[in-house]
Amino acid sequence: MSTPDRDNRNAAITLALTLPTDTVLYLLLPLHAAEFGVTLAEAGLLLAANRLVRIVGYGWVARLYAGRGTRAACLMAVAASVASSLGYALAPGVVMLLAARLAWGLAFAALNIATQDMATRLPQGAARRSGTSRAIVAAGPMLCLVAGALATRWVPAPMVFLGLAALAACALPFAAGLPAGQGTDALGKGGPRFSLPGRMDVWGLIQGITLEGLYVFALAILAAAAWPEAGALAAGAALASRYLAEILxxxxxxxxAERFGALRVLIVVSLGSAAALAAIGLGALWLGVAVVVVLRGILQPLPPPVIAAANPGPARVPALARQATWRDIGAGLGPLLAGMLLPVVPVPALFLGAAGVLALASLGLARPSRP
Incomplete structure (x- = not known):
């Protein structure tokens, strides 16, 4: 295996082993809030906290990544993910859990930059490596969502995270296999700065609101409503289907993307996702859900190579981090908007509106860039 492929694999496995500490909390915390010593409102705050800290912390993390290098940044991120998972298990109450969520948010920022950096460091084969990376990363959450839901039948929900802490610790040797030394692309740039969004940033914001926020929020509710006697398992299976699509x-x-161009494929798939959201709004519920799951699996690997191609050299890592920041803003706004609008806006109008906005953002990517 070539060095770029090996580094890409190690970064992806590191994130795959640590990411379940976050995804399983999204499943178990709302359903078992009392066992964690928080109210349902506090659970919502805790689930949003890791995205909020990334919005303000991506620049700092990128500077750390540039100055200390991939290996050091990822080793620190793995240690933080183990600590956060232990915090979920052993430190109930909103204050301690909030500290654990903030630690995980910064850890994920470093791991997310690393996976995208390793996939796109060499332009040749970037789309292929990005697809492989997403497939590896998705395996961890897919398996642990179902296993975590099943485990709550025998152990208290917080204790599930002791096992996830041990799983995250298994990422240490893979993080240690990543390149040492300073990060070349971001070095001297001071990391990404929060600035007015470009077209890919706007698309990331809208994609976060619609496909990561509104759709996921509605999917969990629909799954739990369809199987009320096994709400956790139903919601876990529904969320796991997203990651299964990424694996496959x-x-x-x-x-x-290698054959037809990453940007062209991204636009087509994004427009297809908008059509699927419109189908949900028009009453074809399960058809639309199935199409979104499939197209999201295709869509996930595409933004990094598009951004890398448009931002060569030292601009690449800051651009990747900036787009991730805008996507986090959208993914944080999505559930909040859905929660506020669902009681007052008819579901068909909500999904049709989301489809229209996503389609416009997708078509915006097709406009030729000004010199």
């Missing part, structure tokens, strides 16, 4: 379709998506 990540590599084919990378191959499509």
């Amino acid at each position: 379709l990540g590599r084919p998506a990378g191959a499509l």
Whole structure:
């Protein structure tokens, strides 16, 4: 295996082993808030906290990544993810859990930059490596969401995170295998600065609001309503289906992007996702849900190679981090908007509106850039 492929694999496995500490909390905290010593309102704050800290912390993390290098940044991130998972298990109450969430938010920022950096460091084969990376990363949450839901039948929900802490610790040797030394691309740039969004940033914001926020919020509710006697397992299976699609379709998506161009494939798939949201709004619920799950699996690997191609050299890592920041803003706003609008806006109008906004953002990417 070539060095770029090996580094890409190690970064992806590191995130795959640590990410379940976050995704399983999204499943278990709202359903078992009392066991964690918080109210349902406090649970919502805790689930949003890791995204909020990333919005303000991506620049700081990127500077750390540039100055200390991939290996050191990821080793620190793995240690933080183990500590946060232990915090979920052993430190109930909103204050301690909030500290754990903030630690995880910064850890994920470093790991997310690393996976995108390793996939796109060499332009040749970037889309293929990005697809492989997404497939590997998705395996951890997919398996642990179902296992975590099943485990709550026998152990208290917080104790599930003791096992996830041990799983995250298994990422240490893979993080240690990443390149040492300073990060070349971001070095001297001081990391990304929060600035007015470009077209990919706007698309990331809208994608976060619609496909990461509104859709996921509605999917969990629909799954739990369909199987009320097994709410946690139903919601876990529904959320796991998103990651299964990434596992099955990540590599084919990378191959499509290599053949036809990552931007072209991204626009087509994004427009298809908008059409699927419109189908949900028009009453074709499960057809629309199935199409979104499939297209999201294709879509996930595509933004990094698009951004890398548009921002070569030292601009690449800051651009990747900036787009991730705008996507986090959207993913944080999505559930909040859904919670406020669902009681007052008809569901068809909400989904049709989301489809229209996503379609406009997708078409905006097709406009030629001004010199």
